[in-house]
Amino acid sequence: MAKQEHILIIGAGLCGSLLALRMAQRGYKITLMEKRPDLRAVHQDAGRSINLALSDRGLKGIRLVGLEDRVKDLCIPMNGRMLHDKESNTLFSPYSGRTDEYINSISRTDLNIMLLNAADEYDTLQVHFNQACTNVDLKNATATFTDYHTKEEQTITADIILGADGAGSAVRKSMYMSRDFLFSFSQDYLGHGYKELTFPPAENGGYRTEKNALHIWPRGRDMIIALPNLDGSFTVTLFIDYEDAPDSFASLDSPAAITEYFTRQFPDAIPMMPELVKEYEENPVGPLGTIKCHPWSAFGKTCILGDAAHAIVPFYGQGMNASFEDVVVFDETLDTFGDQGWEKVFKEFEKTRKPDTDAIADLSLIHI
Secondary structure, eight states: OOTTOEEEEEOOSHHHHHHHHHHHHTTOEEEEEOSSOOTTTSOOOTTOOOOEEEOHHHHHHHHHTTOHHHHHTTOEEEOEEEEEOTTSOEEEEESOSSTTOOEEEEOHHHHHHHHHHHHTTOTTEEEEOSEEEEEEETTTTEEEEEETTTOOEEEEEOSEEEEOOOTTOHHHHHHHHOSSSOOEEEEEEEEEEEEEEEEOOOTTSSOSSOSSSEEEEEETTEEEEEEEOTTSOEEEEEEEESSSSSSBTTTOOSHHHHHHHHHHHOTTTGGGOTTHHHHHHHSOOEEEEEEEEEOSEETTTEEEOTHHHHOOOGGGSOHHHHHHHHHHHHHHHHHHHGGGOHHHHHHHHHHHHHHHHHHHHHHHHHTO
16 A cells, blocks of 8 residues: 555544544545534533543553653543442542552543644644535545535545544444445444533642542442542533433432432532532533444445444443554554555454454443
């Protein structure tokens, strides 16, 4: 494969940004298209970001592109889980007996910005925002985009298309709609959803609870988790049934019901959430689901990676790590099979990677 081949990558989230950066480092010409605004200029996704737990699996991808030193400044080590019971007792469960083994809390936005900033350092990598993908020609590696502001359309043709456009992937949809090959697809949603809340920094600017821990309040079918942020706050996520349960998003329909539920289930968290009712009423409910599909590629011209190929629920904490590992495995597959053409690379990548992503998806469901 000629190194000056043009690769069109759809999706500039975490997986797409890392993938684009690595492919630019390998010498390819990259066009990276993203439907959202540039998150470095516009605040977005408020109330929808489950904080990330960056493990060694994900750090392999960061090391691959030479950004390990930069990412350390964004990480807060979490040495174990802090479990909170209904009587406000806590139990710390270390992840390892070794002090140098831990996972890291990191902001999704901060990590994405770091990757985009690194991408800007490559003249062969061009990023375009506010571009919604409306059509993909799988056979000819051509995609059409509509500008969010101007409504103008443009069509881009490349040598190959890599779809890293998340669980709602337009590239995967084109595969699903194709009549030229058999495409298997499953999308299974849980009866649970999630809602983001916050522990703000303490009045002195410090943390309201233990900084270096992943905090968990397990309550049977319900749960909240809290991960630390660099500014002294914690991102808190509530997991609860949508409806048809004694406590659900449907039943928590008033300030009194919200306050009663949290006081009953999470008494030691209540003092740390001064804006609980306001945040609860304003922030949206997000869905939780698993996506599996096959094949991941079409015609030797198009391939999907990350959540576009294998979205999972967050309870095992490996969604982003698995997507970053996709990039590492894809890079290794290029090293091994790159001289045999893209179709061989795509098929070997899926052959190597899909059993692992299916296993992670299943493990994530077990951890509900």
